[in-house]
Amino acid sequence: MRYSGFRVFAQGLRGNRGWRPxxxxxxxxxxxxxxxxxxxHGLATAWYLAKNHGITNVAVLEKGYLGSGNIGRNTTIxxxxxFLNGNSEFYSHSLKLWEGLERELNYNVMHSQRxxxxxxxxxxxxxAFARRGNAMLAQGDDAVLLDREDVRRxxxxxxxxxxxxxxxxxxxxxxxxxxRHDAVAWGYARGADQRxxxxxxxxxxxxxxxxxxxxxxxxxTRGAIRASKVAMVAAGRSGQVAAMAGMRLxxxxxxxxxxxxxxxxPVIDHVISFGxxxxxxxxxxxxxxxxxxxxxxxxxxxxRGNLPMVEHVMEAGMTLMPMIGRAKVLRSWGGIMDMSPDxxxxxxxxxxxxxxxxxxxxxxxxxxxxxxxWALAHLIATEQPHExxxxxxxxxxxxxxxxxxxxxxSQHNLH
Amino acid sequence: MRISCPCxxxxxxxxxxxxxxxxxxxxxxxxAAASAxxxxxxxxxxxxxxxxxxxxxxxxxxxxxxxxxxxxxxxLGAEGLT
Numbered sequence: 001m002r003y004s005g006f007r008v009f010a011q012g013l014r015g016n017r018g019w020r021p022x023x024x025x026x027x028x029x030x031x032x033x034x035x036x037x038x039x040x041h042g043l044a045t046a047w048y049l050a051k052n053h054g055i056t057n058v059a060v061l062e063k064g065y066l067g068s069g070n071i072g073r074n075t076t077i078x079x080x081x082x083f084l085n086g087n088s089e090f091y092s093h094s095l096k097l098w099e100g101l102e103r104e105l106n107y108n109v110m111h112s113q114r115x116x117x118x119x120x121x122x123x124x125x126x127x128a129f130a131r132r133g134n135a136m137l138a139q140g141d142d143a144v145l146l147d148r149e150d151v152r153r154x155x156x157x158x159x160x161x162x163x164x165x166x167x168x169x170x171x172x173x174x175x176x177x178x179x180r181h182d183a184v185a186w187g188y189a190r191g192a193d194q195r196x197x198x199x200x201x202x203x204x205x206x207x208x209x210x211x212x213x214x215x216x217x218x219x220x221t222r223g224a225i226r227a228s229k230v231a232m233v234a235a236g237r238s239g240q241v242a243a244m245a246g247m248r249l250x251x252x253x254x255x256x257x258x259x260x261x262x263x264x265x266p267v268i269d270h271v272i273s274f275g276x277x278x279x280x281x282x283x284x285x286x287x288x289x290x291x292x293x294x295x296x297x298x299x300x301x302x303x304r305g306n307l308p309m310v311e312h313v314m315e316a317g318m319t320l321m322p323m324i325g326r327a328k329v330l331r332s333w334g335g336i337m338d339m340s341p342d343x344x345x346x347x348x349x350x351x352x353x354x355x356x357x358x359x360x361x362x363x364x365x366x367x368x369x370x371x372x373x374w375a376l377a378h379l380i381a382t383e384q385p386h387e388x389x390x391x392x393x394x395x396x397x398x399x400x401x402x403x404x405x406x407x408x409x410s411q412h413n414l415h
Numbered sequence: 416m417r418i419s420c421p422c423x424x425x426x427x428x429x430x431x432x433x434x435x436x437x438x439x440x441x442x443x444x445x446x447a448a449a450s451a452x453x454x455x456x457x458x459x460x461x462x463x464x465x466x467x468x469x470x471x472x473x474x475x476x477x478x479x480x481x482x483x484x485x486x487x488x489x490x491l492g493a494e495g496l497t
Contacts (some may be wrong), residue, residue, distance in 0.1 A: 239461035250457035252436065253485070298433040298470075301463040301485045306416050308429045341457045398453040410456045411435060 003106055022186060023066075023193035028200045031226035033057040034380055035218055037205050037241055038234035039066050041358055041365065043188035044373025045233060045380070046197045047105075052374070053381035056196035059227075061220060063204035070236045071185045073303065073335030074366040075258045075292050077271055077282065079116050079176035080141045083132045086391030086403045087344060088139045093388040094371030095141065095175060101370060107187030109179050110285060116176030116271040117146070117155065119320075121165040125276075129171040136173070144172040155272065157323050165276045165319070176271060178282050184369060208244040208355070215245075215354040229380055231356040236336035237301075238359035245352055250341050250397045251360055252412035254295045255334040257305040259313065261327040263287030277316035281324075289327055291317060295337065297413050304334045337362055343415030344403035347375050347385070348394040356380055357394060362415055416488050418481055420472045421495040430473055436460070437467040437480055440496075465491065 001007075001020055011018050033055060036042040039062030049055040062068075080095035082088045102109055120129050126145075133143035147169045152160060160167045189199055200222065207219035208230060217226035234241045242249050264287050273280040281291035293313035296305045310332065318325050340346065340360035345368065347358050358376045361368060375389035385392075391403055397410075408414040416428040436459050443451040460466075463486055470479045470493070478496040483489065 237463070239459070240463060243460075248454075248458045248460065250459070252459045252461050253463075298483075299436065299461070299466060299468060299485050300488065302488050306428060306488070308427075397457040398449060412459070413433065413435070 003108075022190040023199055026198045026200065028059060028203065028220070028222050028225050029198065030224075031217070032059045032198070033227065034059075034229045034231065035225055035227040036060045036231045036233055037218065038062065038232070039189070039199065039201070040069060040071050040185065040233065040235065041369055041372045041376070042231070042233040043185055043192060043199075044369050045231060045358070045376045046192040046373075047188045047195075048374045048377035049381060050192055050195035050197055052377060055381055058192075059198045059200055059225065060192070061200050061203045061205055061218070061225075063202070065201050066189050066199065067182045067185050070335050070365070072182060073258070073333055074181055075280070075282070075290050076178045076181045076284075076366060077116070077176070077280070078111065078179050078367040079173055079271075080139075080367075081116070081118070081132065081136055081143065081171070081173045081176065082405060083135045084403055084405055087405055088135060090371055090375070090388045090392070091367065092139045092141050093374070094368050097370035097374065098179065098367075099175075101184075101187070105187040105191045107183065107190060109183045109187050111177065111179040112285070113175050113177040114270050114282070116173045116273065117151070117170040118173075118273045118275060119151070119170045120168050121276050122168060126168055133171050142173060142175050144174065146170045146172050154270070157267075157321055159320060159322055162319055165274075178271060178284070180285075181366065188369075188373070205241065205244070210245060210352055210355075213353055215352050229354045229356070231358060231376060231380060233358040233376065235338045235359050235361045235365055238338050238357075242357065242359075245350065245355055247350060249359065251338045252299050253301055254297070254337045254339045254413055255300040255302055255305045256292065256295050256337050256363060257309055257313070257332055257334045258290065258292035259310075259329050259332045260284070260288040260290050261324070262330050264289065264327060267323075272320075274316060274320045277319055279313060279316035279320060281317065281321075288330065289324060295339075295413055296334075300334075301336055302334065303336055305332075339412040339415060341397055341410040341412055342402040342404040343406055343408070345372070345392050346394050347372065347379060347389050347392040349379070349383075350394065416490060418470060418479070418490050419493050420475060420477055420479065421493065422475045422477050423472065426472070426474075431479075432471045432473060434469040434471060437469055439469055440480070
């Protein structure tokens with residue numbers, strides 16, 4: 001069923017009784033060409049396998065229902081403001097895909113390019129941000145260096161005179177913004193399903209079959225499934241999935257908390273990032289202020305955090321914009337982050353033939369979804385890395401070709 | 416989350432700083448193979464369940480090996496490093 005404004009209107013006249021489920025609920029077949037473990041980035045991977053490479057005999061295995069994992073645990077920010085070669089071209093590609101995504105999927109993912117502003121608070125930081133902005137421009141993306149008065153015109157409600165971190169200016173990325181997180185998953189799921197991909201929900205993988213160095217299929221809670229190509233796309237649980245194939249990954253899982261307030265009238269028009277205070281905020285289309293901070297900093301799979309970081313995030317928010325102090329927090333949650341030792345992801349083959357790995361998304365998996373699926377689909381179909389993702393190698397930690405965007409060194413929780 | 420420091424007793428999580436998995440205790444010899452250093456610096460078992468990791472107790476300066484559950488956040492024990 002194609003979605004359109006006319007269909008919404010016509011259905012409205014008929015009591016909305018004509019809508020159909022957006023995807024099938026097929027039982028798993030005995031064999032597929034490609035099995036994808038994980039219904040997050042895996043949905044995008046399946047879509048691009050079908051659309052770009054014509055490979056549709058594909059199953060996406062999701063252990064819960066679609067959207068039950070980290071899909072529903074992010075803060076929905078889309079941006080392409082990376083500095084290093086290797087990251088820069090990848091996120092640039094991703095943002096371009098975002099810009100055509102709704103038309104491509106015939107699905108409203110509520111992509112809103114409201115602009116992102118990263119604040120800086122010293123001369124040294126201004127130099128670093130100017131350099132980052134130049135790198136973004138060199139990559140073909142957009143960046144504007146704002147001085148203090150520019151920021152004051154755009155964000156008059158910030159506390160510019162705070163003694164610890166007075167605001168010197170900001171790096172403005174106008175094409176940055178937000179999107180509706182679960183709509184992205186639903187859009188990819190519907191698109192992949194329409195092209196023949198089987199989305200198998202409530203199907204947890206319990207084993208990966210390997211014979212003579214070659215993957216032959218997976219064992220699941222819904223039976224064995226044979227496949228000559230298997231992709232592990234289970235960020236948040238990458239370590240457990242890879243362990244089934246006898247692999248030990250350069251990943252430590254951490255909890256990152258986020259918060260949303262009650263709905264308010266429009267008050268924050270952009271995405272604002274206050275890096276020195278570990279705080280960032282945007283306002284959802286429903287009106288809630290969506291904000292978050294830094295990791296709790298200890299390894300965790302709990303999908304919820306502890307109060308000290310809650311307190312820290314609230315303090316940082318109050319420091320930056322005292323006006324939000326009377327908004328009531330509705331919910332908080334924690335996402336499980338695959339933290340890699342250099343803060344960058346992994347999209348690569350493994351030592352087992354036919355077994356592919358996509359993991360290590362740190363805090364940045366949401367904006368990467370289109371390019372991640374695109375690059376992994378390319379890798380699965382052609383056995384060659386896509387040109388935008390050549391440096392996300394699994395062996396880069398052993399060879400020293402790190403992509404340490406923040407320059408904080410080989411400690412998993414510092415990125 | 417509260418952690419028992421062998422020196423100071425049970426204290427609030429705010430007093431402790433996490434460093435990383437207890438893998439950091441098995442440092443390879445300086446001339447060990449690159450793969451041993453890769454293993455030590457980067458690769459982790461990353462268990463969902465019981466794990467051992469290194470914490471620093473800021474007030475007393477003790478390094479602790481804490482046994483924890485990464486799913487429930489229960490702290491099962493802590494021993495000091497000597």
